[in-house]
Amino acid sequence: MMDRKNLPTFVWNPFRELARIEQELNKVFNEIVPTPKTEISEITTWSPRVDIYEKDNKLVIEAEIPGAKKEDVEVKIKDNAVVIKGEVKKEEEQKDKTYYRSERFYGVFERVIPLPVEVKVEEAKANFENGVLRIEIPKAVEEKEVKIEVK
Numbered sequence: 647m648m649d650r651k652n653l654p655t656f657v658w659n660p661f662r663e664l665a666r667i668e669q670e671l672n673k674v675f676n677e678i679v680p681t682p683k684t685e686i687s688e689i690t691t692w693s694p695r696v697d698i699y700e701k702d703n704k705l706v707i708e709a710e711i712p713g714a715k716k717e718d719v720e721v722k723i724k725d726n727a728v729v730i731k732g733e734v735k736k737e738e739e740q741k742d743k744t745y746y747r748s749e750r751f752y753g754v755f756e757r758v759i760p761l762p763v764e765v766k767v768e769e770a771k772a773n774f775e776n777g778v779l780r781i782e783i784p785k786a787v788e789e790k791e792v793k794i795e796v797k
Contacts, residue, residue, distance in 0.1 A: 661698060668693070693757045694730065694779075705765055705783045709757065712777040713750065719774055721781060723767045728781060731756040 694709040709730055711719060719732040736752040764786035772781045 661696070665693075665695065691753060692751050692755050694755055696757065696759060698759065698762070700763075700785070703785050705761065705763060705785060707759060707779075707781040707783075709779040709781075710777060711755070711774075711779055713752070714774075714777065716774045719779060721772045721779070723761075723765075723770060723783070726761050728759045728761065728783075729756070730759070730779065730781075 694711045696707055696709045698705070698707050700706070707728060711730075711732070711734065713734045714732060715735075718735065719730070722729045731754070733754050734752050761783075765783040766786055767783070770781065770783040772779065774780075
């Protein structure tokens with residue numbers, strides 16, 4: 647018989663799985679209906695990757711937004727969701743460079759993150775450092791259920 651204590655533990659992350667499915671669907675749609683290269687299609691939309699966790703009775707959201715500037719990032723809490731949007735501006739292309747590959751994300755981004763718990767919206771704080779946006783929102787005090795003995 648196998649000892650369960652020695653088995654590796656795997657933590658399923660539904661947010662990571664949803665992001666993977668979104669990427670796969672986008673890949674399929676882009677293959678089916680490719681967008682022609684025009685001036686308008688140069689502005690692309692993408693979604694920053696996020697980690698969402700709880701620490702010290704706060705909900706913490708960390709979003710990777712490499713190349714963005716603090717003044718180009720906007721955070722709102724609306725309808726029980728956090729909305730992160732902004733733009734990463736592309737540097738002017740230099741004519742003396744020959745690109746072999748360009749994979750960096752540029753353009754407008756937006757991500758709507760449903761809040762998994764009740765929070766105190768008015769106490770939310772956001773910090774942007776080294777390409778990572780960190781949002782901390784204190785959790786709302788949960789109502790405790792108390793059983794009352796009937797006499």
